Amino acid sequence: MVDFIDADVAPSRNTGQVRIHGADAFAGMRAACAMTAQCLDELHDFIVPGVTTEAIDEYVMAFAERHGVIPATLYYRGFRKAVCTSVNHVVCHGIPVDKPLKEGDVLNVDVTYILGGWHGDSSRMYRVGQVRRAADRLLKVTLKALEYGVNAAKPGNTTGDIGHAIQTYVEGERCSVVREFCGHGVGRLFHDMPNILHYGRPGDGIRLQPGMIFTIEPMVNLGRPHVKVLSDGWTAVTRDRSLSAQYEHTVGITEDGCEVFTASPHMVAGDDI
């Protein structure tokens, strides 16, 4: 049983209720998410062989200072960096380090900027120089999986419809969906209700309504779906060490579909899979 609450009168902590946001929240999220998307756009030219993930962290920090935004991950639950960088078989929550990226690596960069109290959460994959065919295909499948999820994010559908759309497509491409991490409500809070699972059955979960704001962020593996978290308490890796990819958007449910707040022309799946 889930209930709903008007975001303007709700307490500012996660109460287990799903917030229904108004026009002011949509405007705030639009602005915050535009900052996140712009930083991720700029990183396309910055990420080349030899660059360290530490340097990506510095870039994300410097961008924040230039634009008057705050990286939400810094000091979040003990995380000490401005960004998550997840290379090759790292699934998510990779910690930036002083080690150069090499030709053929693929990595996820996950940025969340806070502007005016609103959180803009998005991540993309980057190819370091030329990558292998299997890696290229995994990235294309994962971006397309996110698009299937976004297309299912509309009033009348449920959260389970989003997960089902993603899972069906991914497994049809002989890849697997990570179960341990999910999308989440987002707004004035970084992680809020509802949970958005990237697998599931049609009609399961909660019914989507205009005013809901959440992320969709499927993690897709070339091998088995299972992950483990390393002893640093953050870095999640595939148990079979197969490659993993992730793309993330923040969306707001509208009367007839959803608005993709973190959209960018750099983040559109082609038909060439």
Ligand code: MF3
């Ligand atoms: N940005 C991640 C997400 O998509 C969360 C990162 S939390 C951190 O929800 F602490 F690992 F940075």
Ligand code: CO
């Ligand atoms: Co997220």
Ligand code: CO
């Ligand atoms: Co994120």
